[in-house]
Amino acid sequence: MFVITDVNQDMDVTVAGAGPVGLLLAAELALAGVSVQVLERRTEPDDAMKAQGINIPTAEALDRRGLLPAAAQMQRETLARTGAPGGWVGDRAPGAVSRFTGHFAGMSLDPELVDWSDPDFTAHAAASGVRLVPQPRLEALLAEHVARLGVPVHRGVEVVAVEDTGDGVLVGTAAGPVRTGWLVGCDGGHSAVRRLAGIEFPGAAPELTGYQAVADIAEPSGLADGWVWSAAGVYRCGPQPGRIAVMEFGAVADRTAPVTLAELQASLRRVSGTDVTLTALRAPASRWSDNTRQAATYRSGRILLAGDAAHVHPPFGGQGLNLGAGDAMNLGWKLAAVIAGRSPENLLDSYDAERRPLGTWVMSWTRAQIAVLRGDAKSAALREVVADLLNTRDGTTHAVKKIAGVTQRIDLPGNHELIGRYAPDLWLRDGSRLADHGHDGKFLLLDRSPDGKFARLATAWPERVRSLTECDPPHAHPSDMPHGHPSDTTDSHPSGMSDGLPVGMLVRPDGVVAWACTSVDDQAIADLSTALHRWAGARPV
Incomplete structure (x- = not known):
């Protein structure tokens, strides 16, 4: 058990829970310059068997922070230790792994029925080959990541009381009281933070x-x-x-x-x-x-929830782990912007607004599988119908896209098809990948305009936005990426992008496209200005 001197008393953010969600959130906050610590009631990491893989948005989150090569190595070690599970198929290289399907309600999804040329798959090529990262291994990877960032993780410290004072949070712990600017509960389905904050947890x-x-x-x-x-x-x-x-x-x-x-x-x-x-x-x-619940709110004053603390459901497909990782990526940069004074506090309202619908969908997706899995005659009849649908190219492709997370979209203003979706995996003309430029957690502005109009507009946010133009010097990309050549990703792409790239695109730190355009005109400039002010915050003085 840690004594009081082991726990920092004056931090911007305290995260309760040192699972993958809490560690990922802490890393995002530290990357943005926020002082953060993690409290974990367990004295040792949880090595129980849980989620066995990650979806594409989670893999791409690792990719944007330069962690995908380490995840790929963990996948190789897992395959060497356990052998390839059902649902994985190799590519032409002996022993290589490139595609993962999974199952729906115990019905395995045949990789041979999937249309892998679907633009939703081809737009996310690099991360698609790194999916078999079991939860304990992911937690170990993220623990090393936060250690490099200097984030203290205090184990054996249980949260026993919370009080939002308006200008901070008093946290009662087994090691004594802690004062922090903000408290985020990433402490699981039985969240002490949620309970002590009085946040309702309705459901079944x-x-x-x-x-x-x-x-x-x-x-x-x-x-x-x-x-x-x-x-x-x-x-x-x-x-x-x-x-x-x-x-x-x-x-x-x-x-x-x-x-x-x-x-x-x-x-x-x-x-x-x-x-x-x-x-x-x-x-x-x-x-x-199959306990299925969603918090009445993801935020109460200066107390926030992420991961299983905000939503629980059956664990089919590792959806809980991946949903929580998305929560952490969405919340991290927003909370950091509010703490730094770059954005108003109401930016945090978008966290609940954007993540709640995805949580609701996952709850429905997993509950539907419970209905199909039951042993009664009606469920057995339903299972036959669903099996017939899944035994088609369209049915299997649809289910695998949902499981992989490539169809996720949040409701953001704008007409371009990419807005609200995770940015596609793009190779730039200098030989670098878009993800290579996101290691420090900044906004990325892709500018392919003839005269650099978009990049010039973004110079007002020099510490927050990195502009990438076709005349930028090359940036090295990892040599051990699972897909090692631009031709792997640019042959197929979402419609509306003649060569796989829009003319301009603004990507938030969580990988979500906030603005995109296919032409350079006054409206495109105005829309970019609006997006920059809304998401990157007020211009520096």
Whole structure:
């Protein structure tokens, strides 16, 4: 347990929770020059089996901060340790991994049915090959990232009280009181910050208990391969040896206690109808439920919520991890801008407005899978209908795009099709990639106008906006990117961009396109000025 002198008493932001969401948020704040610390009630990182991969927006967030090569190395290590799981297919290079599909309600999505030439995929080529990064490995990567940025992470410090004083937050902890400018709860579905702040958490109570584990099985041949349904629930063995997933309907277990071998074995026996014997757990198992809730607000004064503290749902497809990562990227630069006085406090209203609809969608997407997974006759009939739809090129492509996150869009003003979407993976004429220029978390302004009109306008924000013109000197890009040549990404592109690039594009620090145009005229200049004032804040004096 840390004593009071270990915890900083005067920080701009205190983040509760040192999981991937809390660490990513802390890194974004530190990158923007904000003083930030992380408090974590656990004394050691959580190595329980959870999300096994990341979606494309999360991979691209790592890419923009220069972390994708490290993530790619973690993927290689994971594949070497476990072997390629179902849903991954290799490209022409032996052993290479390029595509991930996943499943919908236990129905595997066939990679051969996916239209990989769809512009929503080809616009995000570089990150698409780095998806198999398990949650504990991602957490380790981000822990190294915040350490390099000088962010202190205090373990064994539990938040026990909060008080918003109007000009800051008093945080009661097991190590003593802490005063901070802002408090962000990234402390999970049972968030102490949310509870202590009095933020309601409406939704649906759990009706099932699920488990993920890797175990030694005495006679694995007694269990069927793949997903198997029964009246009691659903289970799957594989694709890696010893990998077990169990969902038992009507059972609501205590999620605060560690999963024991006996508990997992009993649930698997009830669902499978066998007398299977598990002899050992190879790593800590995880337990989850279909508890589905969303915070009434993501912000109450100087207290904010992100990740599972703001929304919980069944974990299909690792959607919770990726949704939380998006929260952190969206909130980080906005909170930093408010703290620095560059933007008014109402900028934080856009955090809830932009992230809530995505959280609502994920809740619906995962709840629909629960309905399809149930063991009753009606759900079985529905499962057949859904399986038929997923066994088509259009159906599989649609589902994989949703899982991958490439269709995500937030509602922003403007008519260009890119506005509100994550910026495409673009190669510039100097041989660099757009993501290569985002390592320091600034806004990126792509200017392809003949006379640099867009870049000249942005000179009023020199510390916040980096302008990229075709005459800029080359910037090196990582040599070990999964896609190593511009031809990998420019042959196909979203419609309206003749060579894959708009004439002008403003990208926020979270990767979202705030403005884009296809021609240079007075309206384009006016729209860019509006976007810069709205998102980059007031011009420096």
